[in-house]
Amino acid sequence: MTSPSLHPFDLFGIDTLLNDEERDIRDTVRAMSDRDLRPHVADWFERGSIPARELAAQLGELGVLGMHLQGYGCAGTSAVAYGLACLELEAVDSGLRSLVSVQGSLAMYAIWKYGSREQKERWLPGMAAGRFIGCFGLTEPDAGSDPGAMRTHARRDGGDWVLNGTKMWITNGSVADIAVVWARTDDGVRGFLVPAGTPGFTAHDIRHKVSLRASVTSELVLEDVRLPADAVLPGARGLSGPLGCLNEARFGIVFGAVGAARDCLETALAYAADRTVFDRPLAGFQLTQQKLADMTLELGKGMLLALQLGRLKDAGRITPERISLGKLNNVREALEIARQCRTLLGANGITLEYPVIRHANNLESVLTYEGTSEVHTLVIGRSVTGVPAFR
Template identity: 65%
Template sequence: MNAHDLLDIDAQLSDEERAIRDTVRDYVRSELAPHVSAWYEQGTVPIEIARGLGKLGVLGMHLEGYGCSGTTATAYGVACRELEAIDSGLRSLVSVQGSLAMFAIHRWGAEEQRELWLPRMAAGDAIGCFGLTESDAGSDPGSMRSTAKRDGTDWVLNGSKMWITNGTLADVAVIWAQTDEGIRGFAVPTDTAGFTANEIPRKLSLRASITAELVLDNVRVPAEAAFPDARGLKGPLSCLNEARYGILWGVVGAARSCLEEALSYTLERQQFGKPLAAFQLTQRKLADMTIAVNNASLVAVQLGRLKDAGTITPVQVSYGKLANVRSALEVARTARGMLGAAGITLDHSVMRHMSNLETVSTYEGTEEMHSLSIGAELTGIPSFR
């Protein structure tokens, strides 16, 4: 019996969803896992892996048409779980590509934008990034300072965006900016004059992922670059909900990986004439970790079914993101301690996962913001301001 699936939760998946699970798991274990520690240590990820992920079919896999697979939301979640079981940075690449950049173009873009970008992005031949967050506008995106002003039939964009995954790799940036009509979105080719992406150095977390600052200095784009129907925060927040959904699945994979490594290590490591796993305190930790992983998995599957039924709400996604990241962090921290000094090296995955999850806890809505979303739902009293 697998400790990470003590309740046989994967039995609730369809045959197709289990087949996708096995295909993604086999691919990431053979093609990506052998290299991820080196990428993490070097603070990079090769752009070439995008084409492999495109051939695998996971880029925008939950979207319909334009070269996308059109899978269930649950199948997409399972793929995120298997990716993040290797490293959060790999799942972030796929999440930003599919659930932020591609979803934004698919949901809010014009048909010409969809035909131009989505097939290439699904194949991994073009990379996208999502420019919403600014250095002074994180949890409060409505206070963004980036602007887009009309000049004849063109738009001219100015401002900067911060903490942008895939920023220096991207061929197209989805940029949200203040206009006279409210916040609007734009699909901006990154080779446009005045567009600059600067990689953010010295990260201590999510190192097998590229993070950048985007600078927009009189970036001129034609009218066709604007998303025709998105006005206000509804557009970007709809994209964030898509990404948060992938996260609440992904962190189950990170937690599972930590549990598996802690179990394996404590069964092999001998102290006082017997394995660490023979001690009562160790078994209590393993039991608590197993419950946390299985409970998080149950939350993910339930929210997957709600999303497939079209009934999921933003507060339910907040519940899943908050609860599952919190559980995964606790599992990773416990696993790190169980490996002792060995747990701090890249010879093992637990501290890499633990460090990554600190970032995952912050992005796509902090723990505080998701707590307040749930509080507002319970009380009917929004307390953000």
Template identity: 70%
Template sequence: MAPLDLLDLDVPLGDDERQIRSVVRRLVDERVRPYVADWYAEGRVPARELAVEFGALGLLGMHLTGYGCAGASATAYGLACLELEAGDSGVRSLVSVQGSLAMYAIWRYGSEEQKQRWLPAMAAGEAIGCFGLTEPDHGSDPASMATRARRDGTDWLLTGGKMWITNAPVADLAVIWARTEDRVRGFVVPMDTPGVTAREIRNKMSLRASATGEIVLADVRLPADAVLPDAAGLGAPLSCLTEARFGIVWGALGAARDCLHATLDYAVEREQFGRPIAGFQLTQAKLADMAVELQKGYLLAVHLGRLAEAGRLRPEQVSVGKLNNVREALAIARQCRTILGANGISGEYPVMRHANNLESVLTYEGTSEIHQLIVGQRLTGLSAFA
């Protein structure tokens, strides 16, 4: 029995959603799972090759409509994220940043010319995007960003830096958020623009199968039409983060499921004291608790997906999903490691890799503490951010 079969959780899914899940699962089994341990060990990922393959299957910006995007349901997109992260969090991050951050920002806030120029190529995986919001000194507090954009005639000059930017070392364009004289604005910045430098961040202990970088902007001159015309204030980038968090709600379950699946197989085969360790009460108690949390997280994700499809999903509801599912996924990965014993730290098993990756997932797109404050504000009506 697979870890998600306990409560027959396929029941609320449509045939098209099951089909999309099967296609992505097969892709991960063939194209990611056999190689990802080596990618992780070597600190690399064939991002451009994967982007083209993902684009051919319609996975990039799959929940968006038009411009070569698949127009899939929110739940179908979530299921795809789950299967991708069952392979590796870094691989799902490639898809999430491309579709839910860079593409979504252009799709939601861009001009028709910007959409026509970039979105079809990005949907096909021919152009890779990144999303420049986080800064070296401003992570959880984007309102304090130091990156500035000032007018110079009809042009804009951008100065500043962005940090921990997924896809930056391999990107063709960046959506950069900067403070202007009146508000925060978004800019579409081709990465070959003079003054733009991307430096890959090395020596990561987490998300090693992902290209992460720093972007330096040194008086980058952009034409007037580089501005996202419909992005007014900080609410625009924050709405993009909500899009990305929805995928994380699902994706974290994939990492947890892969850990639990590997641990179940191991516990049935591994013998100590003359019998399989799966037959011991303490092991079964751990497995039962993990399976229950996985089921609960999945039901939460499906519920949020249906709310999104009905146009009723609110940001604090996504925060509930991100807070719960990532926290529980990390707890599952750590508990699985205890069942595998010393083998739990071996690269021959996926558990430690998933656990390390989930440490990053716990932090990006809003730390657990940030989401607790978002939920707390909803509960009390009082902001505790300042």
């Protein structure tokens, strides 16, 4: 005898924690994602390419690019609403959420937070509309978790700046119209706006990925790139500039990882209900229900954590340590949920007919980028002990 089933979020009453505007934004992004993105994402993943320009235009029309920023064509939504949009996009694929978060929380946020009025007016409206794509050049081949070790440098030459260096693992890099590039100078780390096509500036796609294949990932090379004085972001000096941008993007990951995990669990629940094993549904076995119950618990806890951090951010009380809590927990648990769901699907779990292995592969990258689990562990450890253990 069976009884009506509940969605995992219903057990936690998640909808009761959202206001009407947040639910409307979530539902709008979900509908667009299901209609325009989900039918194609497995093919994009398999081919290792996406129609980035077309997607940027669609996402700009939807209003999710820089949606949490104020002015310059941005919607100015709450942090929670932005997080819910990231959740729905990553429920389709982490690469699609990456496109949006790099555009809005890294490239656009850097210009919005640290740029001059002229820089904001020049770039932000077009980026919000999806006419311009941006990327964020911080990570280097030998400087990931330790951005202070960057080798890219900029020197003054008369009234100009001349940049040399290499950036690695840059989302949107080869399709970007504008790159925010961080470089070492005699005045500390500074941010520069480097338009595509600037002499000496090239971007090359990174091939042979088995993760984040529905995403553009590039290497940026700067060889005597000459920029005018007004290319520098005037409001950013030192590593606090790029690290402030990373905290914005990490916040989106806190919600996004929940979306990937939700999609895996929904897939496993539907599969377990339909799959017959030993003349009964797979969902009717105790070991199966233990896995599903454990995953439901961790998914709901991750969602509650994300919402709490969103409320704190909207109240101006978010801190880097709190974002580290969310990124560490939610990505780690989402990856474990994806792996467990793969076991429930058996051999079917390794095909792109189902989204589970794709999410699992993507989450392996999400676990590492924008702060590895080890780095976030040490951030939390420093917070609760007062003793730094990075070196």
